[in-house]
Amino acid sequence: MSELEDIRTFYARLMAVNAASSDPRLEEVFASVPREAFLGPGPWTVITGNGTVTTPSADPAHICQNVLVALDTDKGINNGEPFLHAMWIGKLAPKPGEAITHIGAGSGYYTALLAKLVSPCGTITAFEIDENLAGLARKNLETYGNATIVHGDAVTSPLPPSDIIYVNAGVVAPPAGWLKALRPGGRMIFPWRPAERVPLAMLVTRTEKGFACDPFMRAWFIPCFGASLADLAAKIPTREQATRSRSIWLVEDRQPDRTATAIFEHVWFSSKAVSVRG
Template sequence: MEGKMDAQAELRIIRAAYAKQILAAAGVVDVRLARAFAAIPREDFLGPGPWLVLRWLRNYVPTPDADPVYLYTDDLVALVPERNVNNGQPSLHAHLIHQAAPAAGEHVVHVGTGTGYYTAILAHLVGPSGRVTAIEYDGALAARTRASLAPFANVTVIEGDGTQVPFDAADVIYVNAGCTQPAKRWLDGLADGGRLIMPMTSDQGFGGIAPERIASAGAVFRIERRAADYLAQWISPVAIFPCAGGRDEESERALAEAFARGDVQKITRLYRDQDIPDERCWLRGSGWCLAYH
């Protein structure tokens, strides 16, 4: 028993150091977020070890054994390796969650939960007075999320299409899959002042993409609702698993062309059903456009 307690005490120290390293890598100063990363055991969401770890320019490498210490690095860990589905890079999530700024008492909708690690971090941030609606398309992953998050009374897990599942007005919608267009459900579902974190990826934005090409194949946008207006800004390059229900061939082509033109970092607004001139639009879809001003 004493040895087990020693191991847990050691892991708490390792998690605290990991949290500091992750936020430093993300360039983020956020005490609440650091506490959340330090508090949530990553091993609780990744199944039994040893685990497969993925680093840039290398294939999966198994950890030497099932010691959770190997999970506290800024690396991806396999969830379904044969499909390239991973628990995402912690520093990227630290950056994106910081941009989402979930506050105590807020309602967060997490689209694409994987097995729930980052859902748990969001649940920690909103606290017992807040709540998280976790949506996962893949049935097997949704079941794992439900089991992993059973101790979290403020989380509801739903298996379904994150672009279609109805939810109560959200202060934060945190999307962890690459779409080619914003779902109407997300834009309608944002509360006034709500923030949508949305990765958009072309068909080149996933898999064995070279690091230097990511910026031209995927981008994460922060959309903030202000009454009927939507502010928009680019916040990160990204390569991420495609969003079921959030893609079609026509919008895929249009997005690839927009990335090829560049200027993604100049976007300031998302407009809905407004007649915005083409020269102001970075990307136009049916009933919406991302625009420069």
């Protein structure tokens, strides 16, 4: 085994252990998808704290670790923290044959990982609103026959029926169309940012009885265009209220009640749980 292969293997093992996933394929895809192929030519700019560091060379070993790599420093767009994405993907547990919608594909690295996890019969549709990044992702994913890149706005565009919706941009509330696109048993992860001081990652599962949700960790992403500002009549939660949320409801299906922790134009959050098993 070459030194770089050894580094890739160790990187993949770190991701799998951090994810605490029982699926051995998670480690396999992190080992087999070269991260540098989605970052442009090196050296690369690594984001750390409030500053940046440039890798000393274009050796992929420098980015086979848990570091943020800049894609567009002017817009604040980066490739994302591998530990976080490994954990999120592990929680979603993609299965072969499932249909995934990826919102905020960037240059396509995590799209590629997800595409491999639902192969051979599954598909992934990845939305990217930035034209340059969408073009880059399309080029990077040319060899992934089950991946489709859409240059467009996932907030206003209809989503395909999905077993998984993977959101990589912060929203004040998920658009109703995203919830409706989830198939029975479908899962969605999104960065919930109803207020500046309330950055949470939210896992949603569609059950027979409603949309169960679990705010399971803090997470910060760049705002999602068209879904990052609350309407004036919204009930914005405190951090404590947000962390007590256990279900999400469409206003058209059920009006907010005394269990509401947050209320928006089309959806609201409740402290009342629904059964994940339906």
